[in-house]
Amino acid sequence: xxxxxxxxxxxxxxxxxxxxxxxxxxxxxxxxxxxxxxxxxxxxxxxxxxxxxxxxxxxxxxxxxxxxxxxxxxxxxxxxxxxxxxxxxxxxxxxxxxxxxxxxxxxxxxxxxxxxxxxxxxxxxxxxxxxxxxxxxxxxxxxxxxxxxxxxxxxxxxxxxxxxxxxxxxxxxxxxxxxxxxxxxxxxxxxxxxxxxxxxxxxxxxxxxxxxxxxxxxxxxxxxxxxxxxxxxxxxxxxxxxxxxxxxxxxxxxxxxxxxxxxxxxxxxxxxxxxxxxxxxxxxxxxxxxxxxxxxx
Numbered sequence: 061x062x063x064x065x066x067x068x069x070x071x072x073x074x075x076x077x078x079x080x081x082x083x084x085x086x087x088x089x090x091x092x093x094x095x096x097x098x099x100x101x102x103x104x105x106x107x108x109x110x111x112x113x114x115x116x117x118x119x120x121x122x123x124x125x126x127x128x129x130x131x132x133x134x135x136x137x138x139x140x141x142x143x144x145x146x147x148x149x150x151x152x153x154x155x156x157x158x159x160x161x162x163x164x165x166x167x168x169x170x171x172x173x174x175x176x177x178x179x180x181x182x183x184x185x186x187x188x189x190x191x192x193x194x195x196x197x198x199x200x201x202x203x204x205x206x207x208x209x210x211x212x213x214x215x216x217x218x219x220x221x222x223x224x225x226x227x228x229x230x231x232x233x234x235x236x237x238x239x240x241x242x243x244x245x246x247x248x249x250x251x252x253x254x255x256x257x258x259x260x261x262x263x264x265x266x267x268x269x270x271x272x273x274x275x276x277x278x279x280x281x282x283x284x285x286x287x288x289x290x291x292x293x294x295x296x297x298x299x300x301x302x303x304x305x306x307x308x309x310x311x312x313x314x315x316x317x318x319x320x321x322x323x324x325x326x327x328x329x330x331x332x333x334x335x336x337x338x339x340x341x342x343x344x345x346x347x348x349x350x351x352x353x354x355x356x357x
Contacts, residue, residue: 064113067099071152072109079146080158083107097276102161107143111156118154119203120276121145125157127197128275131252134192137185138162138263138271164263164270167293173264175298181269182257182289183305190251190283197252197280207255208281211241211315214322221325228328233350234321241318244311246282253279257286259293283308287316288323291349292341299352321349 069088077084086104097117101109112118125142132139141160148154167173200209215238222234254261255277263271277285287308290299303313326332327342334342 065152067111067113067152069101071150072101072111074150075146075152075156076103076109078149080144083158097274103158106161108159108161109146109156110159111152112154115154117276120278121155121157123198123203123278124275127278131189131192135185135188135272137181137269139275140271140273162263162271162273164265166260167262167264167269168259170264174267175293175295176301177267178264178269179294179298179302180305182262183302185269185272186254186257186283186286186306189254190286192252194250194252194280197250198278199250200253200279200281204255204277204279207277207285208250208253208279208283210245210282211238211284211318211322215242217331218322218325221322221329221331224329224331225325229346230350233353234325234346237314237321237349237353238318241315244314246284246312246315250280251283253277253281253283253286255279255285257289259289282312282315284312284315285319287313288320291317291320291352292324292345296352317349317353320345324349 069090073084073088076086076088083103086107087102088109089102091100091102091108098110098112101111103109112121122145124140125145128140128142132141140162142157143160144158146156146158167178198204200206206213218238219235222229222231222238225231225234254272254275256274257272261272261274262269263273287306290302294302324342324345327334327339328346330339
């Protein structure tokens, strides 16, 4: 398990006072529930402070600071806007960010969203993201947990999870879904990928998708990793809309299904740090994936 840093309101206050004294008198309140990778504090009314919780997430800060301002003007929906980058200090060992505050509620906490509208809006966002020039973009790798890279990175882990879940899931179908996806590859030029399109990283305001956040998984590569929400959140009708609008080939769709399956399997098998809510959701995702696969055969 990753060792998480203890990041307190007092530490954030002292970091702001030391490095950005122009903001030292603004209120600071921790945002709860916070993210797993980062700790988030609201700074005044219009900003937030985002600090990596461990070394595994620290190298994402400079990447986001550099690339998000370049991508934002080319996207139809708001993304985080960096205001400043903080340096390691006062016992905190990593770079950290100050962002503009984005209004909205995470999709994970939003009730009764119109899934058809969401599927259309999210597909439009991904079509735009995947079409942006990738010159100089970071290849998928350790910095983003290989999102946009080859599924084979997680082959051993996935098979271990399937074995551990023997008798609790349909192992034969789970294995077939995984094996079918591994036989395919992305043979087109790399595209920009968000890397973690999930209900916790989508903001909703007045019933509409208003922002996409947390670009720590940003890279260039295979867009399949951005499809997992089709099984982790969408119902059958919304999934069909999402798929048809994106117009990706069946092989890419197969890999997207496998990305969703990998994460759900390792959470359910307790091969990764998690919480009770995510674990319950992972079981639902496995069932959704297997049922959807059966219908497609």
